[in-house]
Amino acid sequence: MVGTIIGVGIFGVPYVASRSGFSVALFYLLALGIIATTVHLFYAKIVLVSNDNQRLVGHVRQYLGHSWGRMASITVVITRLGSLLVYIIVSGHFLSTLLGGNSLLWSLAFFALGALAVFFGLKTVSIIEVLLSFFLLIAILLIFIYGLPHINYTNLSGFDAYNFFLPYGVILFALGGVTAIADMELIAKKNKHPAKILYISVIAGTMVAILVTGLFTLAVLGVTGSNTTPEALAGLRGVLNQGAVTIGLIFGVVALFTSFLTIGLNLKKILQLDFQINKHLAWGLACFVPLLMFLLGLTDFIGVMGILGAVFGAMTPVYISLIYLKIEPRFRRWSYLVITIFALGAVYEVVRNVL
Secondary structure (H helix, E strand, O other), rough: HHHHOOOOHHHHHHHHHHHOOOOHHHHHHHHHHHHHHHHHHHHHHHHHOOOOOOOOHHHHHHHHHHHHHHHHHHHHHHHHHHHHHHHHHHHHHHHHHHHHHHHHHHHHHHHHHHHHHHHHOOOOOHHHHHHHHHHHHHHHHHOOOOHHHHOOOOHOOOOOOHHHHHHHHHHHHHOOHHHHHHEEEEEHOOOOOOHHHHHHHHHHHHHHHHHHHHHOOOOOOOOHHHHHOOOOOHHHOOOOOOOHHHHHHHHHHHHHHHHHHHHHHHHHHHHHHHOOOHHHHHHHHHHHHHHHHHHOOOOOOOHHHHHHHHHHHHHHHHHHHHHHHHHHHHHHHHHHHHHHHHHHHHHHHHHHHHH
């Protein structure tokens, strides 16, 4: 589960912390971390009770009806398209920092390779994804270790009330781990007490991801302060051990590529199965819609993540909480609380960006 949560989202957290203040980002990380853990436990209960190897859209359709299922499908498609856009944006920054050159051209090169891989259906092997997640985690921890001696603690003391809500969507995006739970349940079923194993794994995985995100944010913001870059790593060049930053960039790029491939193939399959679109058109929509958004000027990594997390990412906890109400009506207060928090957060994010 740690590997699912620790991804591109973590690289945006230091930047929003630099704009709002470390204390504000820490507040969101802890508060949303608790809520994310609750949502993950809700969904763990759902997959245990359902015991049918379905994923979220299937569960929404089963418990809430076909109209809700179609809405969930649309939400998933938009979220996947936005995620692919984020990968295109960040890849350019990482590659230009690593190899030099123009970030736009590197983003286009990254897209071309990713789109070809999705077209030919190259499948990532699960063990490779696990190893990449592990090495990316090691690289992040190395950055923290090498960054400790360079931390200027005055960089952590800032506070900006105007940007108080800025970290909300980005951190929510960074803490999403629901997609891993169904697969975790399949593994847990091999044990004598699957429910206990799954619940413990969900809690431990989410907590470790929160801790790693906090330590990474502490190190990057402590070192670069107001000069923190949106994708975090570029600002560390020339300050930290070059080997640690380079390793972080390399594994970051590889992780972005495997994520692009995995999400792209998944989105292509959803468009084919749920929307009855032929495979070539499904590939074109899955790959070229994010590219078109990128070329039209949607290149603000933090802004895109904020919208994805606060608006579309918030729909997932709402679906899960509504299903949980049907399974465990005793905890309706918790469910209503989660729904209210994410609904208000989504409304605020939309209003903030419109105004």
